[in-house]
Amino acid sequence: AQSVTQLDSHVSVSEGTPVLLRCNYSSSYSPSLFWYVQHPNKGLQLLLKYTSAATLVKGINGFEAEFKKSETSFHLTKPSAHMSDAAEYFCVVSPSGAGSYQLTFGKGTKLSVIP
Amino acid sequence: GAVVSQHPSRVICKSGTSVKIECRSLDFQATTMFWYRQFPKKSLMLMATSNEGSKATYEQGVEKDKFLINHASLTLSTLTVTSAHPEDSSFYICSARTGTGGAPRNEQFFGPGTRLTVL
Numbered sequence: 001a002q003s004v005t006q007l008d009s010h011v012s013v014s015e016g017t018p019v020l021l022r023c024n025y026s027s028s029y030s031p032s033l034f035w036y037v038q039h040p041n042k043g044l045q046l047l048l049k050y051t052s053a054a055t056l057v058k059g060i061n062g063f064e065a066e067f068k069k070s071e072t073s074f075h076l077t078k079p080s081a082h083m084s085d086a087a088e089y090f091c092v093v094s095p096s097g098a099g100s101y102q103l104t105f106g107k108g109t110k111l112s113v114i115p
Numbered sequence: 116g117a118v119v120s121q122h123p124s125r126v127i128c129k130s131g132t133s134v135k136i137e138c139r140s141l142d143f144q145a146t147t148m149f150w151y152r153q154f155p156k157k158s159l160m161l162m163a164t165s166n167e168g169s170k171a172t173y174e175q176g177v178e179k180d181k182f183l184i185n186h187a188s189l190t191l192s193t194l195t196v197t198s199a200h201p202e203d204s205s206f207y208i209c210s211a212r213t214g215t216g217g218a219p220r221n222e223q224f225f226g227p228g229t230r231l232t233v234l
Contacts, residue, residue, distance in 0.1 A: 036225075043121075043208060043227035044159075090158065102149075103210075103223060107158045 002027040004093050006106035014114045019078040021109045023091035033074045034092040035065055086113045118142055119211050121226035128199055129234055136194045136229045138209030144189035145211035149223065153206040165192050199233040206230050
């Protein structure tokens, strides 16, 4: 079984300040972890993914996330928020080995960026 | 690469009618496609998994006779909402998995979604 908990439903930051979106996971298997972004009425765009290589993963648009097995966390960060970062962010877990490849989504964190 | 399209992007229909949504993988062959439903301000809920040439596997609580899924080719899957009612109004998103090549087994590529409104 696997699950994802996004600890904040809404995060608000000022433009130019750091972003931290928190995610904890639970998985019976060695997991793959993803962060997706969704702009209003748009599909999902992959920001970054962890698939058992380097624990610090760099993604698009300046985002990065660190896989911490001891804390079962995969928090998403960005040094400086931009207005265009305002969107919904989803943390996703999936088994990385053979077997089910279904994705389990967190409930999402809405990021607001204040000018 | 790895682009998934959906058509239509937005549809409004009358209660009792059926609506078909198409999901296409444009530049790769999708051995497996997934259909999700997203309620306002909620996460994505997996509705069903379809493999090319075989019957879809529905998640618990999803009515297979109401949400008909056909995956007739490696690049096309369709979701038909039959006898639609206002409670079926939602954002439907498909995704596709390559299953071959260098992409991770569990990497999915998402379509832009279809907004269904049933009056």
